[in-house]
Amino acid sequence: MSEHNSLRIRQSLLASAAVLAGLWLGSGSAAYAQTADTGGGIETVTVTAEKRPENVQHVGLAISAFSGDQLEQKGISSVADLAMLVPSLTINQSNNNRNSSIIIRNVGTSGTNAGTEPDVGVFMDGVFIPVAGPIYGEITDISTVEVLRGPQGTLYGRNTPVGAININTRAPSQTPEAMIDVQYGNFDQVRVAGYVGGGITDNLAGRLAGWTDSHSGYLKNLYTNAPVWNSDKYGGRARLRWTPDSDTTVDFIGYYSYMSTDGTNSVQVDPLGTGGIVYGYNPKPASFDKSPFVIAQKATNPSHPYVVPGAWEVNSATPAYDKTTMWGASVSVSRQLPFDATLTDLLAYNSYHDFSPNVGPGSLPLDIATNMQGDKIGSTSNELRIVSDGKHFIDYVAGLYFFQDDLQYNAQLTIDSGANRNYPAAQGGPGPAHVGDQNNTDFHQKTTAWAPYTQVTMNVTDAFRLIGGLRYSYDRKSSSISSTKVNIAGNTVSGPFTFTQGPNATLTGRINDKSLTWMYGAQYDIEPDVMAYATASSGFKDGGFNSRSATVTPYAFNPETSLNYEIGIKSTWFDNRLLVNLDVFRMLVKDYQQSTLLPAGTGFAIGNAGNFRNQGVEFDTQAQPIDELTLNASGSYIDSLITGGADHLTCDKTYPFQGSPPPASSGPYTDATHSYCNFNGLTLPYAPKWHWSIGGRWEQNWGTSQYSWFVAAELSGQSSAYLDSSLDPRSLQKGYALLSASLGIEPNSGTWKFSLWGKNLTNKRYFTTMAAQTQAAQISGGGTAPANGFIGWLAQPRTFGAEASYRF
Template sequence: MTARIRFGALASTSLAALLGAGAPLEATAQEAQLETRRDTIVVTASKRTEDIQDVAMSVSAVSGDYLEEAGIANVAELAKSIPSLSITQSNNNRNSTVFIRGIGTSGTNPGIEQSVGIFIDGVYIIAAGPIQGNLQDVNAVEVLRGPQGTLYGRNTPVGAVNITTRAPTQTAEKGLTIGLGDYSEKRISGFIGGGLSDTLAGRVSAWYSDRDGYETNLYDGDDVNGQSQMGVRGRLQWKPSDTLTADFIGYMSRIDANCCTADQINPTASTGIATSGFLAAATAIGRPFRNFTSGDHVVDDDYEGDNVTDVYGASASFNWDLENGHTLTSITAYNGYKDDIRKLAADGLPQATATGSQSLRSEGWSEEIRIASPVDQTISYLAGVYLFSQSLTYTTSLTIAEHGNRKFPPAPGRALLVGDNSTFFYSQKTQSAALFGQATWNVTDDLRLTAGARYSSDDKDGFLVSRVKAGSSPAFLTVFQNNPVGALS
């Protein structure tokens, strides 16, 4: 039986001060050890197990042990350790964008897929943001630069992030990791696994983290923009024979964020909100505006955000080792997420000008079948077929509150009314099919020629409608109008 317990401190200025002058030497030694571990990792980027030095593509890889020792527990933190990878986070849980070499898909439209694909255990994940906390009990993370559509079922024109979790073994294992950090951050994760029979092994991993808000709200003195995460993953591996391996994986996680209370950027500028008239009116109603400096971890808002995201999925993969050395693989998968911004801080002001909410539902099914030849023959190849479907619904609502006219000064006789409301609804369905393949001619031990091809067909249908609440003011209707566009394709 293998057991391990790890206690650690996340980035903490108080801990660094206690360690004193000896800390830099220890940190340097640890960084060198982790760097060496990264350089010797075995990768599966080409859908085969190979040494990273033998992979004919631009790829960076880090091991799960490195992630644990470096305190990296989510995708956003991963960018600190991999060159050319950057991840930006927006004003809610779901709006994370992945860039490789500075290229990626910008914007927050939930109907637009990322140009950098994220794959967990061979399964395409339909959004980057909701998997923030899923770097737990991970075997390795590989970042592939450049188009990967000849190797992966879902097209990835900019690159791919390939995450593999630890598989169960017949050896009994268990582990526990505890960490503390700034803003009262607490992290705990653990796993347990081992053989269930001669042909079946299982593994369960779970994680929880909680962090206080890193900004202070002048309105009520609360800390805002805090976050808690929890999740569990179960995995079974069945080996009924020497030639067949089946993996069954299921997971679910939740991100509960006091997010995202906004800060007014440069409110005293000529285009800012803090005009002399606004400041006088704000003071007159007993809610003076006090946050005149951006970037100081201080906000001033009467309405604090509340964002809950649930992520879930399951997959079944089968690998058959054929008599001629080829491997036949089938991966059937389902994954989805729900994202609810139940309270949207829409204005960043201490006055009640407007409130909002957003709701997103997305789920997808996929089937991938591929065959791979041995890598040591003169011409090695991989070919596959991929089917994918996704459904998505998105609803957002905005309601004018009692001081709406102070933020949106009306024309004479055209004031906004409390309760003016606009609701936007969008749905989208995607059906996709693809054929892909790649072949390598091993001319000599030092020379290889690789070529690949892909054919994809994507069919997207959508429905869009925007409605304004009956009885809304004429002033509101000049900005928000009924727009029953209907079906889109």
């Protein structure tokens, strides 16, 4: 084992010792968490989707909810792991956390442009998190995770036009408890997590949680002969609950999270796109060794591995890494009012910082350009709401929400030495030098938003309810951007590498978006455990500004809106032994905000990509036919269609797709290889028709002893889908399935557990996302033609390991 990995293990063991050192020793007899004994049957999950605690089966929304115990059973350590368990949920990550995207019902904007915001809102303990990156962080000591599918424009508001994810951590209590969990796996993975909590005084309780998780590289880089895609995560959370009297509760939460990755997980997926520079593709084309460009490179740089990477290899000069730091704090004061309602004031601040220097375009064994990017976001929110107890003829939720954030984004693109070898004056010959030329971008955006809202439920009878809600949102954004080009002495501006951002430029902008979102619906209890519902709802995401260049036209993009119609049924049968939930929906999205690569390949721009409709069916079932066996199955079928307004998007002329040639038109995103294309009538990117998961768990006593053993497995998959916003045919990925399993033993008291686990056990190689090659126009096609490189970001290979946990 390397010294570096040994140090990681020592650090992780020290972290576990620190967690144990903080235990409430001497605070009374040890206690441990257990699932309530219901005499058998499926565990009931309590959710806060409608701002009050409710049984998930009594809420007329499409929700997938998991308790903390269920997450631990399934080996879920991040929200991203839920993607294979939740119908129509997809989570993508490329080269950094900022570029993550959450997709629900085949809709979700990528974060490749800092000026846009997600389509799916993430809420941690009721606080909106303005970026999607935290979905890859650890979720330790969790009470519930709720995935709400469909627009949540009334109770949640901005940036939830297709759904929301609620993450609720466990609250402190007077009962002392603690847990430590240690895992070791292949790729030298070491994960240590734990928590401790209990009473401090008669009316004050506290809870601490901490985690560290690290592994060495999943991939081998042929360029450096070293592993890449290393990862380190660590963080902690503190909670205090003060109850000065029986009607008042004050909660304080503070957290810190750090995530870093080292190296790239991107490979070339088109064997001809880069004109012979490198092929991340098998089998190797017959023309590979005959390329004049490659012959010239081998002659001058014989140590460069101009070879085809294998299944889990990359060939990149990119010393890329990504570092993400998040911290935040919130204070919530709740007061029980004398008329059966609760008044809550929630004040929070969150800070996010991401830094990712990448030698772009990435996945090539040449230092063509260094692209350093960083962004900082500081956000403040305050929500004042009143919620009735849900036991009256008229029940209600009403509130006033305020949000403000400040975003700073900086990027610096510098031409490196490898660019010389990519501009041949003749085939295989060096071109003019532009090394050192730079383009610098500074973007600043400030957002202020406020919204009053209400939702009312009329309990017409014990079995029939009518629901209606409204929210008025006002969002104001102001921004400025400057692009400066620096050409060092002796470099000509008109050579092969001329920054497409153009001359030095500065832009400012201001937008004011107003929206009235609504929902109405009805619920009917066919039987006490069978509820049917129908809803219509709308959603809204505010507009914004392009952050990548001061000459992108248009600088601003419009708001995105959604409209959803849904009917569903939620039911439990046979004394809670069988759960069956089903919903059918039709969702219309207008002015969808989509990220598109700029034609010259120097960045991404956001624009409104037209309108589309998604319609389909989702189901979620659980069964416990006998006490020892638990089964689950979920899935979705969704038909996606672009319906109009998408005849002005950029695409690659060299690779016409689906028989739809680009029309002869010009525009701000047009160059020698790119033009406008007509996407109307086509499908959406990241839109598999089928998404499914089946699993089971068998748990049985070991003879007559006080121990039980268990075995569990989960098989999940999806059908084919395009993984690039331009629907480039190279991005069409076939359907695939992933297998995970675990085997373990634990005492019936639940005080400890030991298990073996594995994920992606068949070692399936697949991509999470794809994109056109950045700086593609500056990469020579063997000295004769512009390049059209295409990159894919690999998902994790097979991982396996052992886990031991102990509860105090």
